[in-house]
Amino acid sequence: MKKVTVYVTLKAGVLDPQGKAIQESLNSLGYQEVKEARVGKVIELTVDDGPDLEARVKDMCDKLLANPVMEDYRFRVEEAVQA
Amino acid sequence: MKKVTVYVTLKAGVLDPQGKAIQESLNSLGYQEVKEARVGKVIELTVDDGPDLEARVKDMCDKLLANPVMEDYRFRVEEAVQA
Incomplete structure (x- = not known):
């Protein structure tokens, strides 16, 4: 079992109204x-290990987890810690 | 100038409908x-450095950025990279 951590962030220059609201609230x-x-x-995924896991995770990001027009993503694959 | 990265996650055991929807969509x-x-x-914050920055960031998390009932948070403070 593997733990995949996907970080999805807005591309530079894309307006971030939620971020703006947080900044103004903090101010x-x-x-x-x-x-x-x-x-x-x-996004933390618990997945069964597999031969082409990294390629499949990239696919998951491209198809569902990140919006390619406005978002960038990066991910990390680790051994899942048994709870 | 410092860059503060705050990670806010649901506490273990708290229902995560958004996560469930993502899992079912991927399946x-x-x-x-x-x-x-x-x-x-x-949440990435760009902040002016200050003597008690870590304590103030903890305050920001407790007061606004994380819901103490359902969420955990951790944060990291680094030098901001000049764009």
Whole structure:
């Protein structure tokens, strides 16, 4: 069993209204030092190991997990820690 | 200037409908090896450096960025890379 961690972030230059809202909220709470906030996703997959796992994970990202127009992704494959 | 990366994830045992939907979608796309998916947030903050930055970031997480009832968080502080 493997644990795949996929990080999906907005491409540079893409407007991030959620990030903007977080930055403004933090500023209004008194945290003036926060100049910018950008929000992304972390998707943790528990998968059965397989010969071409990395290629299949790339496919999963291209087909479903990330929007190629607006988002970049990177992922890491590790041994799953038995709970 | 510092870059703070905050990872917000659902606590173990908390139902993750978004993760369930992703897992089922991947299975229906033919990726049967995916047994579970869990979704979290990555929040990247660009902040001015300050004496008690770590304590203030912890405060930001406790007050706004993470829901203490359902979510865990961890963060990392690094030098911001000048774009």
